[in-house]
Amino acid sequence: MRALSPRLSRLAVLLPALLLSTPGLAATPDPADWEAVLEEARGQTVYWYAWAGDQRTNDYIDWVAGRVGERFDIDLEHVKIGNTAEAVSRVLAEKQAGNDDDGNVDLLWINGENFAAMKDNDLLFGPFARALPNFALTRPEHNPEVVTDFTLPTDGYESPWGRAQITYYYDSDAFRADSDALDTPPQDIEALLAWAEANPGRFTYPRIPDFTGSTFLKQALIELTDRDEALYAPVEESDFVAVTAPLWEYLDALHPHLWRSGRQFPASGPEMRSLMGDGALTLAFTFIPSEPAAAVADYELPESTRSYVPASGTLGNVHFVAIPYNSPHQAGAMVVADYLLSPEAQATKQDLDVWGDRTVLDVAQLPTDDRALFALDQENPAMLPAGALERTLPEPHPSWMTALQDAWQARYVGQ
Secondary structure, X not given: OOOOOHHHHHHHXXXXXXXXXXXXXXXOOOOOOHHHHHHHHOOOEEEEEEEOOOHHHHHHHHHHHHXXXXXXXXXXXXXXXXOHHHHHHHHHHXXXXXXXXXXXXXXXXEOOHHHHHHHHOOOEOOOOHHHOHHHHHHOOOOOHHHHEEOOEEOOOOOEEEEEEEOEEEEEHHHHHHHOOOOOOOOOXXXXXXXXXXXXXXXXXXXOOOOHHHHHHHHHHHHHHOOOHHHHHOOHHHOOHHHHHHHHHHHHHXXXXXXXXXXXXXXXXXXXXHHHHHOOOOOEEEEOOOOHHHHHHHOOOOOOOEEEEOOOOOEEEEEEEEEXXXXXXXXXXXXXXXXXXXXXXHHHHHHOOOOOOOEOOOOHHHOOHHHHHOOOOOOOOOOOOOOOOOOOEEOOOOHHHHHHHHHHHHHHHOOO
């Protein structure tokens, strides 16, 4: 495509401002004027690009679509994707093509390296999060994790809507039958290796770059390296080879004892859960703490399933939604983001019969009636005991995720 002349380039910069001042054309919605946002949102179709790898998640988004349709006259369309990077690449391509006003993506489920990429490339609308009426229910001044994404401040360009933390689960009946070497489930990464050696083929992790599998790599690295501080700065500031050497040594020892001898990996966390349900595995893990209990309630896992978090803690984070800078339906996207933070939506999401994803609201500070919505089914045998998630290890800098994925692929793909 031929480059614009300097004069045309100046006009291209001025054109958006001229259009916004032209009568009859809508300006960018002001998040602070919520009544105006609600009015503008009515009748809009919001295209929400969200990971679709689990049916519970998809069903919950369908439920949200029904609610925002009834209450706000918004048509919410779930655009199902396998990887958030697909949507990020789409928005970046639109920007490079000069499509600054009519993008395809209105709302995006995002965190970590994908948020960092969008922020670095000025692909985000905002700041908007603090203007959402329900955002105050997260009490960010007391819960800084809702305004921090993999060490990076969100600066109002993301709105939180769920929590995740590595949670192990196992079939207690099968574990007792299999585990001659150990009486209790592994409580750290070294004990996991010992258990896998004694029980070959009964554990695995999802194939990289699946986010659950990638999170397992980070958990192992945090436990194994003696250079933890390096993980919370950009990867290029560290000696990557030296920091990660214990991880590769560990995985080299672990892989021969995994399901199918480490020559094949499940594609995702839900596929790993299916292997547990089929009895192919005895021990697994998830990034959704209530998932084992929800799967037991849904008859996908046996009643002998138990879940736990080691006393030393596991990696956890908050996941968010963001709005691209070129979304044509930013008002509708903000209304959806705000509804996702309502007690009704958060409690429904946490319900084991729906999804089981943990709330980002500060439940203890909610009114009594709203607090009651979040009562957990402690009778479910697979539910974590109270207080199990109190020790949450922070996520490394987002650049480590990509670097670890690339190094894993280079080392193990094709073996």
